[in-house]
Amino acid sequence: MDPQFGRLYLVGTPIGNLEDITLRALRILGEVELVVAEDTRRASSLMSALELKRKEIISFNMHNQSRRIPILLGRLKNGEKIALVSDAGMPVISDPGATLVRICRENGIEVDVIPGPSAVTTAVALSGFPGANFTFLGFLPRGKNRRRLFRRISTGTFEESLIVFFESPYRLLETLRDLLETLGDRDIFVAREMTKKFQESLNGKISEIIAHFASSEPVGELTVVVSGRSGENARDA
Structure with missing residues (x-):
């Protein structure tokens, strides 16, 4: 240098x-x-x-x-x-x-x-899901490219790790429906507006989170953690 x-x-x-x-x-x-x-x-x-x-x-x-x-x-x-x-x-x-x-x-x-705060590690800690491994996907692609990515996860070598990604509130429901169809009804954690005044943390099956946001439109910054297939809290897909 x-x-x-x-x-x-x-x-x-x-x-x-x-x-x-x-x-x-x-x-x-x-x-x-x-x-x-x-x-x-x-x-x-x-x-x-x-x-x-x-x-x-x-x-x-x-x-x-x-x-x-x-x-x-x-x-x-x-x-x-x-x-x-x-x-x-x-x-x-x-x-x-x-x-x-x-x-x-x-x-x-x-x-x-x-070093400073990271939404990725903060959400993983908050999720409470077991396992030391996670795969971070960043912001997801749209449409068929997103579904193709989820299919690779479902059959790939990292399907048992936690999956972490960021999502827009405008696409969250569509993404969750693709997840449900591709990975099955796994446990999921959605963190909204983390560390802010109106932060919200939601745990449940993918189908339950879909139902929640279908009746209550999501807003703000969202980080999603999907449990691994073999996780203690995950149901076989």
């Missing part, structure tokens, strides 16, 4: 409750010259809520990352410190950033991580 170069920080931020920010994250966000975020408005709101001094914030997403990376690389080589944040939780997990991290390492630029 060239000591003249700056450093890229991957900074975990709260998934809901601002009190979950770490002391180190506060310090780093206060020290860097630039904050890179998928949504600049959310990042700006976060910085304001944390009472951090105003920083330069630029967008970094799947559509502009090929244009942004050379710019960021140049600034890092000029000695600047840059923080990469996601909308919530740990950056790079289901967010752009992996290519930037790889290119930084290839160019001798140090990459550091400031």
